Amino acid sequence: MQLPAQQVAVLEAASADEATSVDALAAATDLPPETVTGAVFELEDEGLVAVSERVDETIALTDEGREYAEETLPEVRLYEAALEAGADDDPVSMGQVIGASGLEGGAVDIALSNYARKGYGVIDSGEITADPDADPAADAEANALAALADVDDAPVDSVDIDADTLDQLERRGLLERHESTVREVTLTELAVTELMAGIETAETVGQVTPELLTSGEWEDVEFAEYNVEADAEQFEGGKVHILRQTAERVKDVLVGMGFQEMEGPHVDADFWINDCLFMPQDHPARTHWDRFALEQPTHIDELPEDLVDRVERAHKEGVGPDGEGYHSPWDEDFARALALRGHTTSLSTRYLSGEEIGDLEPPQRYFSVEKVYRNDTLDPTHLLEFFQIEGWVMAEDLSVRDLMGTFEEFYAQFGIEDIQFKPHYNPYTEPSFELFGTHPTTGELVEIGNSGIFREEMLEPLGVECDVMAWGLALERLLMLMYGFEDIRDIHGTLCDLELLRETEVTY
Numbered sequence: 077m078q079l080p081a082q083q084v085a086v087l088e089a090a091s092a093d094e095a096t097s098v099d100a101l102a103a104a105t106d107l108p109p110e111t112v113t114g115a116v117f118e119l120e121d122e123g124l125v126a127v128s129e130r131v132d133e134t135i136a137l138t139d140e141g142r143e144y145a146e147e148t149l150p151e152v153r154l155y156e157a158a159l160e161a162g163a164d165d166d167p168v169s170m171g172q173v174i175g176a177s178g179l180e181g182g183a184v185d186i187a188l189s190n191y192a193r194k195g196y197g198v199i200d201s202g203e204i205t206a207d208p209d210a211d212p213a214a215d216a217e218a219n220a221l222a223a224l225a226d227v228d229d230a231p232v233d234s235v236d237i238d239a240d241t242l243d244q245l246e247r248r249g250l251l252e253r254h255e256s257t258v259r260e261v262t263l264t265e266l267a268v269t270e271l272m273a274g275i276e277t278a279e280t281v282g283q284v285t286p287e288l289l290t291s292g293e294w295e296d297v298e299f300a301e302y303n304v305e306a307d308a309e310q311f312e313g314g315k316v317h318i319l320r321q322t323a324e325r326v327k328d329v330l331v332g333m334g335f336q337e338m339e340g341p342h343v344d345a346d347f348w349i350n351d352c353l354f355m356p357q358d359h360p361a362r363t364h365w366d367r368f369a370l371e372q373p374t375h376i377d378e379l380p381e382d383l384v385d386r387v388e389r390a391h392k393e394g395v396g397p398d399g400e401g402y403h404s405p406w407d408e409d410f411a412r413a414l415a416l417r418g419h420t421t422s423l424s425t426r427y428l429s430g431e432e433i434g435d436l437e438p439p440q441r442y443f444s445v446e447k448v449y450r451n452d453t454l455d456p457t458h459l460l461e462f463f464q465i466e467g468w469v470m471a472e473d474l475s476v477r478d479l480m481g482t483f484e485e486f487y488a489q490f491g492i493e494d495i496q497f498k499p500h501y502n503p504y505t506e507p508s509f510e511l512f513g514t515h516p517t518t519g520e521l522v523e524i525g526n527s528g529i530f531r532e533e534m535l536e537p538l539g540v541e542c543d544v545m546a547w548g549l550a551l552e553r554l555l556m557l558m559y560g561f562e563d564i565r566d567i568h569g570t571l572c573d574l575e576l577l578r579e580t581e582v583t584y
Contacts, residue, residue, distance in 0.1 A: 078276045080300055082107055082115045086261070087124060087275065092268050095128060095260035110309075116261050117306065124267040127259055134229040134254045135242065137221065141250030145225035149218050150187035153177045155196040158206035167203035185453060186248075216241045221250065229254060318580055319463065319568055322555050323445045326465055329489045333482075335441040335467065340423040340432065342447065345376040347411040349418060351387050352425035353504040354534045356402045357410055361418070366451050368416040375412040383429055384408060386537035395536045416449035419548055420466035421504075428470070429538040436470065438542045443467040445551060456563040457522065463551035465525075474543035476507055479527060483511060483547070492557055500526065504534045505546065513553075517560040524557065525549035 079087070082105075089104040090096050098116060102109040119125040137145060144150070157177035161168045179187055192199060194215065197206040212218065220237045224230065232242070232253075245251035263271075280300040281288070288294040327337065350362055360366065388408070394401035423444050426432040444466045452458040469482070480497060487495050494514050502508040505528025512521040527547035535544060552564045559580060566573045 077270050077273070080115070080118075080280050081277045082111055083119055084275055084277050086112055086115045086119060087263065087267055087271060090125060090261050090263050090267075092263035092265075095262045098259045098261065101261060113259065114306070116259065118303065119267075121303075124264055124270065126262045126264055128262075129257055129259050132256050132258050133232045134256070135224070135232055135235070136227070136229050136252055136254070137224050138250055138252055141221055141245065142225060144218075144250060145221040148212075149190070149215065149221070150177075150179055150183045151190040151194060151196060152212045152215060152218060153179060154187040154191055154204075155206060155210060155212060158197060158204055159208075163197065163204055163206040164208040167200075167205050170199060170202050170204045173204050182451075217245055217248075217250075220245060224251070312578060315578070317567075318559075318577060319551065319555060322558070323463060323551055325490075326445050326551065326554070327443075329486060330443045330465075330467065333441070333485065335443040338420075338423045338427055338432075338442050338444040338466070340420075340426055340444075340446075342417060342449075343370060343414055344417050344422045345379065345411065346413045346415060347376070347379055347384070347387070348422040348425050349415065351391070351406075351411045352383075352429070352534065352538065353421055354390060354531055355503045356391065356404060357406055358404055359503065367418055368449050368451060370414040370416075374414060375409070376414055379408075379412065380429075380431060383431070383537065384411070387411075390533050390537045395533045399533060401533075418450050419448050420444050420446050420464045421546070421548060423466060424468050424546060425538065428468075428535070428540050428544065435539070439469070439471040441467075441469050454565070456565070457553065457556075459552070459564060459569060462564075462568070465549035465551055465554070466547070467549075468530075468544050468546035470540065470542060470544045472542050474529065474545045476509075476529070479529070479545045479547070482545075483525075483527070487513070487554075490554065490558055492554075495524075496521065500528075502526065502528055504531055505529055506531050511547075511549070513557045515556060515560070515562070517562060522553055522556060523550075524553045 085105040085107060086101055089101050098109055098112050101107075101116075102112045105112065107115075116125060116127055120127050147153075154173065154177050158164075158168065158173045161173050161176060163173065174184055174187075177187070188199060191197060191204075194210075195207060196210045196212075197204060216238070220241050223235065223237060227235075242251065246253060281294075281297045282300050284294060288297065331337070346362065350359070351357070355362065388406050390399075390401060391406045392401050392403070393399065423432075423446070424442070427436065427442055430436065445463060446466070447461055448464045449461045450458075452460060454460065469478070483495055484493075487493070492513055496512045497509045498512065500508045500510045508526070508528030510523055511525040511527065513524050514520070515522050525547055528545070530540075530544040530546055535541075552568060555561060555567065556564065561567055565571045566576055
């Protein structure tokens with residue numbers, strides 16, 4: 077019997093007594109695993125080998141999981157700090173315990189969300205208690221992290237950790253599961269017989285080359301047979317992400333409605349992001365829990381002095397004869413602090429003030445479809461960064477009816493005609509209302525935006541003397557209503573479903 081060299085090598089490396097994996101055969105023959113796989117299937121067709129398959133599941137800690145394995149889980153650190161502060165006797169201020177624990181940023185939210193779940197104590201009305209009988213040494217998740225700290229891709233059935241604990245670690249993003257298909261090869265009796273009789277290596281050529289053609293050798297060589305039924309390697313071509321395609325479609329719709337596009341910095345001063353919006357400096361949304369501040373540089377160098385004075389006066393004293401302001405401290409240094417913008421309304425304040433492109437005379441229409449950043453808890457409708465559809469219209473005698481009509485016209489372009497409105501409060505608009513749409517799959521109402529008429533306390537410092545209606549809409553939630561996605565993490569971020577993105581048809 078004559079066989080191609082790679083098939084002969086695989087037969088000689090395989091065994092009739094025990095199954096040998098493709099990876100082991102590749103190592104024994106110095107052939108690439110894909111070449112061995114091809115040879116194995118060809119040998120199987122000839123009845124010379126038997127091939128079995130199984131799916132192996134392995135687990136490994138993520139970088140965050142390894143960090144907690146070396147230090148300890150945030151909830152354990154919080155519990156230890158609470159004990160140190162005496163919270164096992166009397167409730168202690170949560171801020172005091174958090175400060176003593178050394179936890180920062182997202183680790184604080186992680187600690188708080190798991191503290192009570194694990195029975196370490198109770199958090200209520202800004203105070204924390206600690207259960208003196210709780211035992212961090214018996215924390216199943218912490219012990220599992222320690223057991224997996226020095227292991228890479230451990231088979232699931234080789235670790236002594238219960239399934240519920242593994243599932244919880246995976247939900248927390250501390251552990252990853254990997255599945256792989258393992259093919260094992262065993263020689264058949266026919267193969268043993270042929271090997272004993274002697275198998276010769278057939279000199280075959282896999283493809284025609286210029287050298288074979290020019291030399292004329294192609295007439296004498298034996299070409300390898302091609303298996304036209306074999307699975308070919310798949311190459312997925314690149315394409316524009318469905319989210320970006322939808323963003324471009326939104327831009328086309330708004331331009332068609334007479335709007336011009338705004339541009340501006342992703343990192344900006346709190347002055348443009350919040351102070352110009354008549355957002356008080358002690359508003360909860362302006363704390364470090366809800367924003368991403370910059371470590372370097374920390375503050376903006378230049379702000380228009382006259383505008384700063386007018387904004388400060390509006391905050392302290394109000395605007396107009398009936399204005400009162402907030403009667404609270406206003407700090408220019410706080411206003412100069414740099415952060416990732418939490419909304420693209422910072423672009424609106426720059427344009428309305430004339431700082432970006434000069435003074436604007438009504439009527440004007442502007443929009444942007446840009447990324448914003450918020451320190452939110454990840455869930456099916458919230459991400460740390462997402463796209464906001466910002467827009468505003470400057471004109472005389474605008475009303476809520478004009479604003480609602482604009483939304484109805486805009487969303488109708490995407491086949492959405494059941495928009496609902498709910499009164500709302502914003503520091504910078506009055507009246508204000510939220511927008512809701514019906515999810516096509518679940519039938520639930522999904523919040524898709526916020527809007528209103530800019531307040532006089534915001535517009536007067538900016539030098540605007542007519543009405544301005546404005547909105548901030550969520551691009552991802554528009555996508556949910558258009559295509560029926562139930563979790564925006566399926567299309568955006570590290571957990572997105574690549575197959576879903578490749579197969580989803582973009583409609584216009």
